[in-house]
Amino acid sequence: MSDGLLVVGVEVDGARVDVRCARGVVTAIGTDLAPRRGETVVRGAAAAVPGLHDHHLHLMAMAARTDSVDVGADQVAGADDLAQVLATADAVLAAGEWLRAVGYHERVLGKLDRWALDRIVDDRPLRVQHRSGHLWVLNSAGCRAVGLDDADAAAGPRGGGDGIERDGTGRVTGRLFDRDEWLGERLPRRVPPDLGRVGRRLSSYGVTGVTDATPTRSVADLEGLAAARRTGALAQRVRVMGELARDDPGLPDGLDAGPVKVMVADGRDPDVDGLAERIDGAHRSGRPVALHCVSLVAAAVALAAWDTAGARPGDRMEHGAVLPPDVVSRLAGLAVTVVTQPAFLFDRGDEYLDEVDPEDRAHLYRCGGLTRAGVGVGAGTDAPFGPEDPWVAVASAVHRTTRSGRVIGPDERMAPLRALGLFLSDPADPGGPPRTVAVGAAADLCLLGDDLQQTLADPMARRVVATIVGGRLVHED
Numbered sequence: 437m438s439d440g441l442l443v444v445g446v447e448v449d450g451a452r453v454d455v456r457c458a459r460g461v462v463t464a465i466g467t468d469l470a471p472r473r474g475e476t477v478v479r480g481a482a483a484a485v486p487g488l489h490d491h492h493l494h495l496m497a498m499a500a501r502t503d504s505v506d507v508g509a510d511q512v513a514g515a516d517d518l519a520q521v522l523a524t525a526d527a528v529l530a531a532g533e534w535l536r537a538v539g540y541h542e543r544v545l546g547k548l549d550r551w552a553l554d555r556i557v558d559d560r561p562l563r564v565q566h567r568s569g570h571l572w573v574l575n576s577a578g579c580r581a582v583g584l585d586d587a588d589a590a591a592g593p594r595g596g597g598d599g600i601e602r603d604g605t606g607r608v609t610g611r612l613f614d615r616d617e618w619l620g621e622r623l624p625r626r627v628p629p630d631l632g633r634v635g636r637r638l639s640s641y642g643v644t645g646v647t648d649a650t651p652t653r654s655v656a657d658l659e660g661l662a663a664a665r666r667t668g669a670l671a672q673r674v675r676v677m678g679e680l681a682r683d684d685p686g687l688p689d690g691l692d693a694g695p696v697k698v699m700v701a702d703g704r705d706p707d708v709d710g711l712a713e714r715i716d717g718a719h720r721s722g723r724p725v726a727l728h729c730v731s732l733v734a735a736a737v738a739l740a741a742w743d744t745a746g747a748r749p750g751d752r753m754e755h756g757a758v759l760p761p762d763v764v765s766r767l768a769g770l771a772v773t774v775v776t777q778p779a780f781l782f783d784r785g786d787e788y789l790d791e792v793d794p795e796d797r798a799h800l801y802r803c804g805g806l807t808r809a810g811v812g813v814g815a816g817t818d819a820p821f822g823p824e825d826p827w828v829a830v831a832s833a834v835h836r837t838t839r840s841g842r843v844i845g846p847d848e849r850m851a852p853l854r855a856l857g858l859f860l861s862d863p864a865d866p867g868g869p870p871r872t873v874a875v876g877a878a879a880d881l882c883l884l885g886d887d888l889q890q891t892l893a894d895p896m897a898r899r900v901v902a903t904i905v906g907g908r909l910v911h912e913d
């Protein structure tokens with residue numbers, strides 16, 4: 437039975453030291469620490485930094501993606517291609533089984549609806565998720581399977597609507613916005629998706645903790661995450677944003693309560709008062725809020741609601757994809773942190789340059805400018821909707837280059853150490869200072885094969901040689 441762990445000869449804060457971990461924390465840092473009986477000894481790494489914390493991702497969606505068909509614009513081009521990849525997946529499914537596709541973008545086949553999908557697959561239920569993660573499109577068999585045609589217009593999350601799109605004559609189009617929970621209740625219960633694979637991939641990037649930004653209220657989903665934590669299938673510490681976590685008894689063992697996630701609608705008739713009430717409710721229950729704001733309109737609605745309800749420490753804006761200067765100064769005034777996704781600049785930047793208003797380009801996924809304006813900033817990957825490797829985001833915050841090498845918002849570049857710090861801040865304070873490798877701190881470490889300076893010169897996951905969570909070695913190259 438191993439008892440404790442000793443990392444030998446690594447650079448920490450510029451000095452070459454040994455780091456001893458026991459009972460989940462760092463207990464000693466010094467030179468020539470002698471290995472103790474039963475201690476696991478880790479040699480060969482060049483540097484140690486705190487384990488990375490991904491401040492915004494979606495674990496269940498990452499796991500579910502493994503058994504979905506990728507219909508992203510990189511995979512398919514046009515109707516024939518789409519039909520072919522769906523037919524290939526269709527061939528191995530049992531009769532009546534759902535076909536699940538993800539990553540759809542309008543570039544493939546324009547705006548999808550049930551009738552467009554029926555022309556491709558009409559004999560089994562099919563659902564296709566938009567790349568944004570906020571829209572599912574169902575074919576007619578899918579609509580029938582979940583009773584979408586007869587769904588009542590119960591209040592949903594989108595601007596007071598029910599999230600169920602209807603055409604001019606009142607027919608359901610098969611397009612369902614932000615109704616994952618409604619949909620989930622009507623889909624056949626599947627075996628829990630494999631979080632083990634997700635955990636192993638995260639460990640290979642040096643990620644020791646994550647904040648799951650899914651606004652889930654489903655106990656089953658939270659139980660799935662908690663069970664994966666307890667069995668060790670998922671090595672990472674997990675904070676969740678669901679409202680269920682509001683009352684402690686509802687939060688399963690093994691999970692931490694993060695802020696309450698609230699989607700901010702950006703349609704007509706924004707409900708500022710309703711949003712202010714939800715902010716106030718979260719604050720009263722002792723939790724900060726995480727307001728999902730992709731558009732400028734949503735950011736404005738969020739700011740107005742914060743003006744009414746007040747902001748408290750830990751409140752954050754998710755994405756903040758477009759933040760012009762006046763919005764930034766109001767965020768600074770409210771002391772609200774922005775949790776951004778710089779990797780979208782790399783992953784989708786070429787599209788942004790084609791599609792986004794020239795005026796707004798400098799305000800996309802800002803980094804350095806937020807820091808200069810006094811706004812706290814942390815980062816997440818938004819996986820599986822963005823690249824899940826956080827080192828892609830770090831490099832993106834440094835260079836701000838797209839896949840084709842064009843640069844977006846050069847003034848928003850960050851120094852490499854600061855960019856890595858976007859993933860080193862405390863889970864409860866994403867915009868705060870980076871955690872440190874220090875005696876008494878949690879023994880969550882990312883070990884690098886190169887020294888820190890070399891690593892920062894060209895940040896990439898390949899440099900991670902071992903990952904330690906709570907003093908336990910969970911990944912070794």
Ligand SMILES: [Zn+2]
Pocket residue numbers: 492493494649818
């Ligand atoms: Zn997200």
